[in-house]
Amino acid sequence: MPPTLKDVAERAGVSRAAVSRTFTDGASVSLKMRRKVEKAATELGYSPNALASSLTTGRTKLIGLVSNNFHNPIFLEVFDLFTRGLQERGLRPLLVNLSDETDPANSIRMLRQYSVDGVVVASSTLPPGFAKAFRDAGVPVVHSFGRYASSPEVHVVGIDNAECGRMAARELIRRGYRDVAFLGGPESATSTQDRFRGFMEELAQHPEISVRHSFAEAYSFNAGRKEMLALLKHKPAEAYFCGDDVLSIGALSAIADSGLKVPGDIGIIGLNDMEMAGWENINLTTIRQPISQIIASSIELIVSMLENPDRYPEARLFPCKVIERGTLRPVD
Amino acid sequence: MPPTLKDVAERAGVSRAAVSRTFTDGASVSLKMRRKVEKAATELGYSPNALASSLTTGRTKLIGLVSNNFHNPIFLEVFDLFTRGLQERGLRPLLVNLSDETDPANSIRMLRQYSVDGVVVASSTLPPGFAKAFRDAGVPVVHSFGRYASSPEVHVVGIDNAECGRMAARELIRRGYRDVAFLGGPESATSTQDRFRGFMEELAQHPEISVRHSFAEAYSFNAGRKEMLALLKHKPAEAYFCGDDVLSIGALSAIADSGLKVPGDIGIIGLNDMEMAGWENINLTTIRQPISQIIASSIELIVSMLENPDRYPEARLFPCKVIERGTLRPVD
DNA sequence: TTCCATTTTGCAACCGGTTGCAAAATGGAA
DNA sequence: TTCCATTTTGCAACCGGTTGCAAAATGGAA
Numbered sequence: 055m056p057p058t059l060k061d062v063a064e065r066a067g068v069s070r071a072a073v074s075r076t077f078t079d080g081a082s083v084s085l086k087m088r089r090k091v092e093k094a095a096t097e098l099g100y101s102p103n104a105l106a107s108s109l110t111t112g113r114t115k116l117i118g119l120v121s122n123n124f125h126n127p128i129f130l131e132v133f134d135l136f137t138r139g140l141q142e143r144g145l146r147p148l149l150v151n152l153s154d155e156t157d158p159a160n161s162i163r164m165l166r167q168y169s170v171d172g173v174v175v176a177s178s179t180l181p182p183g184f185a186k187a188f189r190d191a192g193v194p195v196v197h198s199f200g201r202y203a204s205s206p207e208v209h210v211v212g213i214d215n216a217e218c219g220r221m222a223a224r225e226l227i228r229r230g231y232r233d234v235a236f237l238g239g240p241e242s243a244t245s246t247q248d249r250f251r252g253f254m255e256e257l258a259q260h261p262e263i264s265v266r267h268s269f270a271e272a273y274s275f276n277a278g279r280k281e282m283l284a285l286l287k288h289k290p291a292e293a294y295f296c297g298d299d300v301l302s303i304g305a306l307s308a309i310a311d312s313g314l315k316v317p318g319d320i321g322i323i324g325l326n327d328m329e330m331a332g333w334e335n336i337n338l339t340t341i342r343q344p345i346s347q348i349i350a351s352s353i354e355l356i357v358s359m360l361e362n363p364d365r366y367p368e369a370r371l372f373p374c375k376v377i378e379r380g381t382l383r384p385v386d
Numbered sequence: 387m388p389p390t391l392k393d394v395a396e397r398a399g400v401s402r403a404a405v406s407r408t409f410t411d412g413a414s415v416s417l418k419m420r421r422k423v424e425k426a427a428t429e430l431g432y433s434p435n436a437l438a439s440s441l442t443t444g445r446t447k448l449i450g451l452v453s454n455n456f457h458n459p460i461f462l463e464v465f466d467l468f469t470r471g472l473q474e475r476g477l478r479p480l481l482v483n484l485s486d487e488t489d490p491a492n493s494i495r496m497l498r499q500y501s502v503d504g505v506v507v508a509s510s511t512l513p514p515g516f517a518k519a520f521r522d523a524g525v526p527v528v529h530s531f532g533r534y535a536s537s538p539e540v541h542v543v544g545i546d547n548a549e550c551g552r553m554a555a556r557e558l559i560r561r562g563y564r565d566v567a568f569l570g571g572p573e574s575a576t577s578t579q580d581r582f583r584g585f586m587e588e589l590a591q592h593p594e595i596s597v598r599h600s601f602a603e604a605y606s607f608n609a610g611r612k613e614m615l616a617l618l619k620h621k622p623a624e625a626y627f628c629g630d631d632v633l634s635i636g637a638l639s640a641i642a643d644s645g646l647k648v649p650g651d652i653g654i655i656g657l658n659d660m661e662m663a664g665w666e667n668i669n670l671t672t673i674r675q676p677i678s679q680i681i682a683s684s685i686e687l688i689v690s691m692l693e694n695p696d697r698y699p700e701a702r703l704f705p706c707k708v709i710e711r712g713t714l715r716p717v718d
Numbered sequence: 719t720t721c722c723a724t725t726t727t728g729c730a731a732c733c734g735g736t737t738g739c740a741a742a743a744t745g746g747a748a
Numbered sequence: 749t750t751c752c753a754t755t756t757t758g759c760a761a762c763c764g765g766t767t768g769c770a771a772a773a774t775g776g777a778a
Contacts (some may be wrong), residue, residue, distance in 0.1 A: 056498060056524070058733090058734055058735085059734060059735060060734080060735095068757085068758090069757070069758045069759080070734090070735080070736095070758090071736080071737080071757075071758060071759080071760095072756090072757065072758075073735095074734095074735065074736055074737085075736090075737095075756095075757090077735095078736075081736095081737095082755070082756060082757085083756075083757090084743095084744095084755080084756055084757085087756075087757080101495050101498060101499055102499065102734085102735075103499065103501060103733095103734055103735065104499040104500050104501075104735095105437040105440060105441070105446065105500060105501055105734085105735090106441055106733075106734035106735040106736090106763090107734080107735050107736070107763095108437060108735090108763090109437070109438055109441070109734080109735065109736085109762090109763040109764060109765085110735065110736040110737075110762070110763045111735090111736070111763090112763085114437065116480075116500075119481070124462060124465065124466035124469075125462070125466070126462075127459050127462060127662075129462060130456060130457070130458075130459060130461060130462045130465075133456065133462075133465065133481070133483075134456035134457070134483060137456075137481050137482075137483035138483050138485060141482075141483060146480055146496070146500065147480070147481045148448075148478055148479070148480055148481075149451070149465070149469050149479045149480075149481045150469075150473075151465075151466060151469035151470050151473060153470060163433050164478070166388060166433060167433055167434065167435060167436040168436050168437060168448075168478065169435060169436075169437055192388070275661070275662070275665055279665075279666065303665065303667070304665075306667060307665055307666040307667040308666075310666065310667050311666055329607070330459075330607070333607055333611075333635070333636075333639055334611065334639040334640075334642065334643055335635070335638060335639040335642050335667070335668075336667075390763090390764055390765085391764060391765060392764080392765095400727085400728090401727070401728045401729080402728090402764090402765080402766095403727075403728060403729080403730095403766080403767080404726090404727065404728075405765095406764095406765065406766055406767085407726095407727090407766090407767095409765095410766075413766095413767095414725070414726060414727085415726075415727090416725080416726060416727085416773095416774095419726075419727080434764085434765075435763095435764055435765065436765095437764085437765090438733090438763075438764035438765040438766090439733095439764080439765050439766070440733090440765090441732090441733040441734060441735085441764080441765065441766085442732070442733045442765065442766040442767075443733090443765090443766070444733085719778100720777100720778085721776105721777085721778080722775105722776095722777090722778105723774105723775095723776090723777105724773100724774080724775085724776100725772105725773080725774070725775095726771105726772080726773065726774080727770105727771085727772070727773080728769105728770095728771085728772090729768105729769090729770090729771095730767100730768100730769095731766100731767090731768090732765100732766080732767085732768105733764105733765085733766080733767105734763105735762100735763085736761100736762080736763080737760100737761090737762085737763105738759105738760100738761090738762105739758105739759090739760095740757105740758095740759090741756105741757085741758085741759095742755105742756080742757070742758090743754100743755080743756065743757080744753105744754080744755070744756080745752105745753095745754085745755095746751105746752095746753095746754100747750100747751085747752090747753105748749100748750085748751080748752105
């Protein structure tokens, strides 16, 4: 059993309150007392029990990190940045893997049982209602990569997916493609819906360009590959805006198998700019989502909610931009 | 503020002990009492505070998941499997990102402050001493993907890396390569050292085959690419055993850039068989490490240590096998 | 109905901390 | 040295639960 406050107090010959005070900053302790206590504490190898103290302070410094994107390589970057960012601020990530669960009830109950100080929902597929359920349960929440709404009910940090759809459309038009298509992620994902909407909106202004669309089953390599293999059976479009990078890479592999060339025969533009997109044997033209800014901002926001839980909800959107690599033909 | 035991007790008109008992299984409560309490609890939306109860039970159901491999895509699979496996058993993963920290002291202090019931160290690069420090601090620990020692001091679950090195060597020999090399991960990683040792051991029995070796700076795409680019400046070997898959993919990209063909001009064999290795545009011949078995076994082991913390340390090693794809030339 | 073994319940102390309040200690001014 | 404002300290109650023990309730047998 690790030593407790009481053990330290006895060894130092002082009250338990005194020991507690030397370990909570801002508390009133004389230098002499502090030294005595610290000596006893180091001798015993004492460090305060964060959970016991949370009982009275009402703060656990635990942050729930909830996600359902454990198959998209970009989420490794996301977890890396979140865990490091939280740790730097003395917060601890309690990871929740939703798998296919889309009902927030279980997560909410669990995270409340552990008295988390706040929750970050990191997902581009869950609907706004998911995060809202946390807010309704009185848990401070930030939805990272979530859907932007003009009057957000919870804090959202991410990108304007519809604008990304428009941006992709403009890029394809600019490069002279006249027969384009959207190869989306799962139709139920908010990010898919928004990217699709923006893409179609922009193309609606160019009636001379033909557009089609289809959806993959997931944001994954296999789903992208499978869908593209199906598309290749009939006459494919000249260029595709794929739901995200991993989907794009799946599509690229299908195209390579078919003997067609990218960008000679078919153009592909992705979204995310995950590390892998820049790998020389992938070299994907894509739209960069500023992951690290989004995460830094999300952390800042959840931290500020710990101070002020009733902070008025806001949407923080970060601009994206096209990263030109080798999967779209050059502008002529 | 969420409702507490006291609120439920008052509403149900019973003692706090009675409420506590209806929420701890195995406790003595009459059916009538249980109904009364459950009614009050649901009306108030009560669920017990796990941290408060941990104070007396001595169990938090928190498991520290410590890793430093946030840049290797295979670790997304690792985190997925660990979080799901732990959740299924009612345990909660508290994620610790070591970044470049290799001193366990901070992690130990932090995880003890949160009274974790146990710790899983998931890393193929940290030395055995890292996990041992947890054990010495009285924290049940399992080192997944760690170095196997003939007399382990802590539980280790993983593979025999030296045997994998031998296996890679045998595979290259079998395919008639006579000028081979080891392109390792960072030299400080235990997995690199062991794979290297095994590889050299096997080749020592074939003096007619020339062998060389070098090390990349990290288990990452860029490091693999950079090292292979350097190797290509002089006459490269006929075939390389790369430290792991992501390193292999980096090497493949360098080779592609140079105009050489795989497997025509150079052969590559990796290790891990991460999902990406099977992607058709990568199609990497590699040695499969049975990730999900390793993780299932690690979880089983840490769970059993919760019951019996003094369980005699054991090493659990899982066999690996060559997965033949397209980056080694066929046996003639 | 009475008796007694068994089950259920509540009391009160405890887990490891924090904190308001009053008492004790400190230290500078007169 | 005395006095008093300020700082430091300890007491005791509390945070939200659990649990040993004894008392109360239950229920079957006589």
